Amino acid sequence: MKKKNITILGAGLVGSLLACMLEKRGYQVQVFERRSDMRKQKLIAGRSINLAMSVRGWTALEKAGIKEQFEKIAIPMHGREIHQSNGETNFQAYGKNNEAIYSISRGELNLQMMNLAEEAGTVFHFGHKCTDVNLETNQVTFETENGTEYHTADLLIGADGAFSSLRTAMTKTDRFNYQQFYINAGYKELHIPPTENGEHQIYKNALHIWPRGKFMVIALPNMDGSFTCTLFFPFHGTPSFDTVKTKEDVKTFFAEYFPDVINRMPDLLEDYFDNPTASLVTVKCDPWIYKNKSLLIGDSAHAIVPFYGQGMNAAFEDASVLVDLIDEDPNADDWSDILKRYNDSRVKNGQAIADLAIRNFYEMSDHVAKPEFLRRKKIEKEIGTLFPEKFNSVYEQVSFTNNDYAKAWKRQKAQDVLLEKILKIEDFKEIPFSQKALDQLEILLDEYQKVIG
Amino acid sequence: MKKKNITILGAGLVGSLLACMLEKRGYQVQVFERRSDMRKQKLIAGRSINLAMSVRGWTALEKAGIKEQFEKIAIPMHGREIHQSNGETNFQAYGKNNEAIYSISRGELNLQMMNLAEEAGTVFHFGHKCTDVNLETNQVTFETENGTEYHTADLLIGADGAFSSLRTAMTKTDRFNYQQFYINAGYKELHIPPTENGEHQIYKNALHIWPRGKFMVIALPNMDGSFTCTLFFPFHGTPSFDTVKTKEDVKTFFAEYFPDVINRMPDLLEDYFDNPTASLVTVKCDPWIYKNKSLLIGDSAHAIVPFYGQGMNAAFEDASVLVDLIDEDPNADDWSDILKRYNDSRVKNGQAIADLAIRNFYEMSDHVAKPEFLRRKKIEKEIGTLFPEKFNSVYEQVSFTNNDYAKAWKRQKAQDVLLEKILKIEDFKEIPFSQKALDQLEILLDEYQKVIG
Numbered sequence: 001m002k003k004k005n006i007t008i009l010g011a012g013l014v015g016s017l018l019a020c021m022l023e024k025r026g027y028q029v030q031v032f033e034r035r036s037d038m039r040k041q042k043l044i045a046g047r048s049i050n051l052a053m054s055v056r057g058w059t060a061l062e063k064a065g066i067k068e069q070f071e072k073i074a075i076p077m078h079g080r081e082i083h084q085s086n087g088e089t090n091f092q093a094y095g096k097n098n099e100a101i102y103s104i105s106r107g108e109l110n111l112q113m114m115n116l117a118e119e120a121g122t123v124f125h126f127g128h129k130c131t132d133v134n135l136e137t138n139q140v141t142f143e144t145e146n147g148t149e150y151h152t153a154d155l156l157i158g159a160d161g162a163f164s165s166l167r168t169a170m171t172k173t174d175r176f177n178y179q180q181f182y183i184n185a186g187y188k189e190l191h192i193p194p195t196e197n198g199e200h201q202i203y204k205n206a207l208h209i210w211p212r213g214k215f216m217v218i219a220l221p222n223m224d225g226s227f228t229c230t231l232f233f234p235f236h237g238t239p240s241f242d243t244v245k246t247k248e249d250v251k252t253f254f255a256e257y258f259p260d261v262i263n264r265m266p267d268l269l270e271d272y273f274d275n276p277t278a279s280l281v282t283v284k285c286d287p288w289i290y291k292n293k294s295l296l297i298g299d300s301a302h303a304i305v306p307f308y309g310q311g312m313n314a315a316f317e318d319a320s321v322l323v324d325l326i327d328e329d330p331n332a333d334d335w336s337d338i339l340k341r342y343n344d345s346r347v348k349n350g351q352a353i354a355d356l357a358i359r360n361f362y363e364m365s366d367h368v369a370k371p372e373f374l375r376r377k378k379i380e381k382e383i384g385t386l387f388p389e390k391f392n393s394v395y396e397q398v399s400f401t402n403n404d405y406a407k408a409w410k411r412q413k414a415q416d417v418l419l420e421k422i423l424k425i426e427d428f429k430e431i432p433f434s435q436k437a438l439d440q441l442e443i444l445l446d447e448y449q450k451v452i453g
Numbered sequence: 454m455k456k457k458n459i460t461i462l463g464a465g466l467v468g469s470l471l472a473c474m475l476e477k478r479g480y481q482v483q484v485f486e487r488r489s490d491m492r493k494q495k496l497i498a499g500r501s502i503n504l505a506m507s508v509r510g511w512t513a514l515e516k517a518g519i520k521e522q523f524e525k526i527a528i529p530m531h532g533r534e535i536h537q538s539n540g541e542t543n544f545q546a547y548g549k550n551n552e553a554i555y556s557i558s559r560g561e562l563n564l565q566m567m568n569l570a571e572e573a574g575t576v577f578h579f580g581h582k583c584t585d586v587n588l589e590t591n592q593v594t595f596e597t598e599n600g601t602e603y604h605t606a607d608l609l610i611g612a613d614g615a616f617s618s619l620r621t622a623m624t625k626t627d628r629f630n631y632q633q634f635y636i637n638a639g640y641k642e643l644h645i646p647p648t649e650n651g652e653h654q655i656y657k658n659a660l661h662i663w664p665r666g667k668f669m670v671i672a673l674p675n676m677d678g679s680f681t682c683t684l685f686f687p688f689h690g691t692p693s694f695d696t697v698k699t700k701e702d703v704k705t706f707f708a709e710y711f712p713d714v715i716n717r718m719p720d721l722l723e724d725y726f727d728n729p730t731a732s733l734v735t736v737k738c739d740p741w742i743y744k745n746k747s748l749l750i751g752d753s754a755h756a757i758v759p760f761y762g763q764g765m766n767a768a769f770e771d772a773s774v775l776v777d778l779i780d781e782d783p784n785a786d787d788w789s790d791i792l793k794r795y796n797d798s799r800v801k802n803g804q805a806i807a808d809l810a811i812r813n814f815y816e817m818s819d820h821v822a823k824p825e826f827l828r829r830k831k832i833e834k835e836i837g838t839l840f841p842e843k844f845n846s847v848y849e850q851v852s853f854t855n856n857d858y859a860k861a862w863k864r865q866k867a868q869d870v871l872l873e874k875i876l877k878i879e880d881f882k883e884i885p886f887s888q889k890a891l892d893q894l895e896i897l898l899d900e901y902q903k904v905i906g
Contacts, residue, residue, distance in 0.1 A: 163625065171633070172616065175688075175732050179632040180624070235628075279628050 003027045004335070007140065007153030009130055009166055011035075013106070014298035014315040015159035016113035021064050021323045023120035025330065031117070032128040032142060032151070034160075039111050049189065050220040050228045051109070052077070052207065052309035053102040054399040060316035063323065066116055073108055075221045076100035081206035087260050091206060095393075099400045101207070101309060103220040130165040135173065135290050155335060156294035162281055164300030170290055178285045183305060183361055185215070185234045186241060186279050190271045192264045194225025201264050202227070207309075212257050214365050215239070229265070241277055280305045282358060284351050289343045292336040297322070302350030307360035308398060314353045314405070321345055352409035356398065359412065376419055382431050383441065390445050391415075407452075414451040418444055456480045457788070460593065460606030462583055462619055464488075466559070467751035467768040468612035469566035474517050474776045476573035478783065484570070485581040485595060485604070487613075492564050502642065503673040503681045504562070505530070505660065505762035506555040507852040513769035516776065519569055526561055528674045529553035534659035540713050544659060548846075552853045554660070554762060556673040583618040588626065588743050608788060609747040615734055617753030623743055630739045636758060636814055638668070638687045639694060639732050643724045645717045647678025654717050655680070660762075665710050667818050668692070682718070694730055733758045735811060737804050742796045745789040750775070755803030760813035761851060767806045767858070774798055805862035809851065812865065829872055835884050836894065843898050844868075860905075867904040871897055 003026045008015045011033035019029045051057075053074060061067040078100045079093040094101065118124060125142075128149065132141040138156045142149045158166030171178050192201055200221055202208060208219040208227070214234055219227040234240040244253045250272050254262040262268060283303035288296040298315030325338045325345075332338055363373075383391045394415065397408040421444060422428050427437040456479045461468045464486035472482045504510075506527060514520040531553045532546040547554060571577060578595075581602065585594040591609050595602045611619030624631050645654055653674055655661060661672040661680070667687055672680040687693040697706045703725050707715040715721060736756035741749040751768030778791045778798075785791055816826075836844045847868065850861040874897060875881050880890040 175635040177634040179634070181630040181632070182628040 004154035005030070006155045006157060007032065007138075007151065008157045008159050009140070009164070010158070010160035010298075010300075011110075011114060011124055011126070012159060012161060012298070013110055013113065013312055014319055015157075016110060016117050017060065017064060017316060018157065018159060018297065018319045018322070019117035019122040020066065020113065020120055021319060022326075023117065023122055024064070025323070025326060029117070029122045030125065030151075030153075031122055032125045032130065032140070034129045035126065037124070037126045038107065039114060049106045050103050050222065051106050051312045052220065053104050054309065054313050056310075056313040056317040056320075056402055058102075059402055060320040063320050066113075069112065070104065070109065073112075073223060074102035074104045075223065076102055076205055077207045077221070078205050079207075081203055081208045083208060083210040083260060085212065085257070091203075095396050095400055099396070100205070101399055103207070103222070105222065106312075130160065133166050133169040133294075135169050135293060138293050158294065158296045158300045159298050161299045162283055162303035164296065166294060167283075167285060167296055167300050170285070170294075170296070173290065176285065176287070178283075180281055180283050180303075183280050183282075183358070184236070185232050185361075185365070186277050188231045188233065188241075188272060188277050189275045190217070190229040190231055190265060190268060192219060192227040192229055192261075193266065198225045200225050200227065210258055210261060211364060215257075216364065217258055217261060229261075247273075282354050284354055286347050286351075287343050288347055288350070289339040292334055292339060295322075295339055295342060301346070302354055304354045304357040305361050306357070307364060308353065308357040310353050310357065310398060310405075314350065317402070318346055318350075349405040352405040353398075356394075356405065356409050356412060372423070376423060378431060379422060379428060380415075380419060382433070383445075386433075386438075386441075387445060390449060411452050414448050417451075418448045457607035458483070459608045459610060460485065460591075460604065461610045461612050462593070462617070463611070463613035463751075463753075464563075464567060464577055464579070465612060465614060465751070466563055466566065466765055467772055468610075469563060469570050470513065470517060470769060471610065471612060471750065471772045471775070472570035472575040473519065473566065473573055474772060475779075476570065476575055477517070478776070478779060482570070482575045483578065483604075483606075484575055485578045485583065485593070487582045488579065490577070490579045491560065492567060502559045503556050503675065504559050504765045505673065506557050507762065507766050509763075509766040509770040509773075509855055511555075512855055513773040516773050519566075522565065523557065523562065526565075526676060527555035527557045528676065529555055529658055530660045530674070531658050532660075534656055534661045536661060536663045536713060538665065538710070544656075548849050548853055552849070553658070554852055556660070556675070558675065559765075583613065586619050586622040586747075588622050588746060591746050611747065611749045611753045612751050614752045615736055615756035617749065619747060620736075620738060620749055620753050623738070623747075623749070626743065630737075632735075632737045633756075634735055636733050636735075636811070637689070638685050638814075638818070639730050641684045641686065641694075641725060641730050642728045643670070643682040643684055643718060643721060645672060645680040645682055645714075646719065651678045653678050653680065663711055663714060664817060668710075669817065670711055670714060682714075700726075735807050737807055739800050739804075740796050741800055741803070742792040745787055745792060748775075748792055748795060754799070755807055757807045757810040758814050759810070760817060761806065761810040763806050763810065763851060763858075767803065770855070771799055771803075802858040805858040806851070809847075809858065809862050809865060825876070829876060831884060832875060832881060833868075833872060835886065836898075839886075839891075839894075840898060843902060864905050867901050870904075871901045 005028045006022055008019055008029060008031045011031045015031055019031055022029050058067060061070055078098060079091050081089055081091050083089050114124065128142040128144050130140055131143050133156070138153045140151050140153065140156065142151065156166060158164045160166060170176050195201055202219070204221050210217040214237070215232060217229055217231050219229040221227055236242050239253055244250055247269050250269060254268060265271070281303050282305055283299070285296070285301060288301045297318045299311065301318070302314060304311050304314070322342050325341050329338060384393060392411070394408050394412045397403055397411065398405065425440065427434060427440060433441065458481045459475055461472055461482060461484045464484045468484055472484055475482050511520060514523055531551055532544050534542055534544050536542050567577065581595040581597050583593055584596050586609070591606045593604050593606065593609065595604065609619060611617045613619060623629050648654055655672070657674050663670040667690070668685060670682055670684050672682040674680055689695050692706055697703055700722050703722060707721060718724070734756050735758055736752070738749070738754060741754045750771045752764065754771070755767060757764050757767070775795050778794050782791060837846060845864070847861050847865045850856055850864065851858065878893060880887060880893060886894065
């Protein structure tokens with residue numbers, strides 16, 4: 001049987017990965033991308049955004065048969081290195097068994113993935129800006145250098161990011177639920193160059209965090225010895241992007257809050273004023289499909305804030321799940337059933353990781369410096385040590401398994417309720433817990449177990 | 454000073470009202486409407502949607518100097534007439550002092566309002582479908598019978614409803630928060646004709662409700678002796694629009710659940726199959742303005758479900774507030790400050806009435822038949838009687854005052870918490886309350902007072 005011709009909007013990470021996966025299954029794939037071909041531009045090493053690849057991302061790459069080549073350009077980070085205001089640092093391992101998440105360059109990943117898709121037979125059309133989608137006919141209108149072009153697809157996949165054109169068309173259909181909201185903080189990229197010998201200035205195998213309550217700097221290692229850093233900073237208030245305006249402001253601000261960073265950033269001022277200030281949007285919608293015609297994948301369906309390091313991982317998992325469903329019915333002519341099952345499986349998980357990421361943002365910005373928060377973290381750790389079977393780390397569930405995000409979010413909410421209760425009980429003031437506290441804890445943990453099922 | 458030329462998108466209720474109000478203040482107003490001129494079509498009496506006008510709506514009409522002529526076509530409804538499954542009815546007054554809300558025909562209201570605006574100098578352009586808005590230049594693109602037309606405004610007002618083109622343009626701007634969501638029920642219009650003598654078949658001065666848990670019928674009186682009825686019904690489940698498909702289904706369904714209605718609806722089958730099944734959307738967004746260029750008003754900013762009868766009232770209140778702000782600075786050249794104050798004043802209130810309306814939907818559909826709910830309602834009433842100063846009816850705040858919706862919503866949430874607590878306390882089992890219960894109640898009411906401030 002003749003396989004469908006599939007059109008993907010967007011040549012980003014998930015668009016390119018999905019093209020590879022679909023070509024392997026005998027589909028003819030065309031990818032339309034708004035921008036020009038990034039492979040024909042000069043990549044500035046160390047200056048593109050990095051991503052933290054965790055198990056879900058690797059699972060998808062393995063399924064596509066392209067894991068090995070990306071392992072070569074990924075740097076393992078085994079934990080968070082926290083830099084306190086007084087200059088002290090402490091290292092918090094991500095998992096009990098030396099698990100790691102992996103720093104990888106978005107640009108390099110994207111470039112290699114496009115090459116792989118092209119080798120597999122995908123046709124890429126760059127400089128095609130989608131201006132309209134007819135959901136009934138799957139006719140897509142593009143603006144190009146050569147004027148308006150039209151293209152009609154058997155199946156249309158919107159891998160076109162947080163501001164997706166396909167989703168915009170879906171937003172106008174009956175009973176399409178949609179939400180976009182911005183947090184009050186934005187971000188700016190900065191960087192720490194390598195030493196003269198091309199080595200990393202700070203510990204290579206960690207994700208570095210300088211938490212300062214309402215704002216923070218993070219740093220992820222690059223292959224060339226540099227770190228890509230991000231300042232997350234409120235738009236308004238003091239201090240904020242509003243108040244840190246001049247070169248003098250920037251110097252004073254960094255000297256006060258990040259004295260151990262400023263010395264490692266010779267280009268701080270150039271970076272601060274040359275790089276854009278970007279916003280952080282969350283997108284949720286339901287459904288992710290339209291009839292048997294089209295589907296959303298990745299950021300177009302679930303743009304999330306970066307505070308769980310799961311944006312790309314969630315997108316790659318969408319692709320994994322979709323191709324698993326295709327493999328269960330490889331000769332399907334009508335994709336209604338595949339799309340329906342994709343939707344049932346992914347919408348709840350996309351919304352859950354969006355919520356988990358927002359929760360992490362509030363936890364980091366509101367609580368990090370409060371004694372109540374630190375006490376809570378200690379109790380959490382103690383419970384995890386005492387009852388490792390009953391009380392699992394949500395972070396590990398999210399980052400080191402392929403289990404449903406929706407279950408992790410349910411677990412997180414149940415843990416929040418549990419900890420809320422424990423913090424109110426006098427008997428839990430001391431660690432190690434008294435026998436009386438332990439008895440109560442067992443009862444509370446049984447309740448908790450019932451909730452998470 | 455030359456006054457701005459103001460362009461309003463949408464010739465619906467709030468667009469026409471605002472045109473009247475702005476003309477009176479010396480502005481030149483043009484209104485562009487997608488549809489053709491409804492005044493040139495035949496109005497089918499009794500078949501258009503009715504609205505329930507309450508104090509906020511009247512306040513705006515009074516401010517526009519056009520209250521009297523609409524009083525002539527409005528029918529007071531002093532309470533709800535509840536029709537139980539067993540055919541019994543009971544009447545619940547809306548207020549303690551014979552307050553009423555008023556049934557009024559949307560079509561008639563709109564038609565007269567357009568005439569008033571036109572007499573005041575407003576130019577209406579019908580058959581103009583807005584296809585694009587340039588937010589920076591305020592150039593609007595329209596599709597018309599005669600091809601594409603362009604129009605540029607000093608100030609652009611989006612009174613273009615739940616699927617607003619102006620808002621769609623704003624949705625693409627940075628840090629614009631937006632949400633649209635649908636409840637699981639839709640609606641269908643039905644009608645009860647007058648008697649042969651042109652009289653109302655059921656009590657004229659009430660809003661009639663046939664509550665049946667997950668679904669209900671309501672009826673509002675018309676001037677010609679008929680009632681406009683609405684069936685609110687889930688899309689899926691049993692029974693639902695999914696299961697009630699054939700003429701036989703409709704007859705069986707109405708005979709089972711609405712035996713006293715079916716006899717009064719000779720055209721039930723025609724209405725059910727000819728009238729569309731419509732969805733119920735809630736829209737929230739923030740901000741409602743763009744720079745000093747444009748603003749949203751009415752449904753474009755806050756489409757809400759109809760379960761509080763406040764959609765049009767909220768929209769008219771937007772217009773009241775806006776012209777009050779204009780009157781405070783009648784010669785303002787740059788409207789930045791007016792728009793900013795409009796936004797600060799209205800966004801929180803628009804979101805609050807959206808939430809109040811959704812809460813009413815869930816209260817009606819989930820609770821109405823449960824004994825727990827009926828007990829709660831009795832306790833609520835008793836507290837209101839015992840402490841009229843401390844425990845005000847939220848419904849009265851919303852319907853019979855011009856106080857902020859945001860305060861009413863805060864009060865509603867505090868009352869929900871209070872009632873939740875009271876329902877758990879054994880001492881409140883009996884009415885009248887024991888002295889012990891009354892002592893506890895005073896403490897709880899003091900807590901409640903602190904919350905609502």
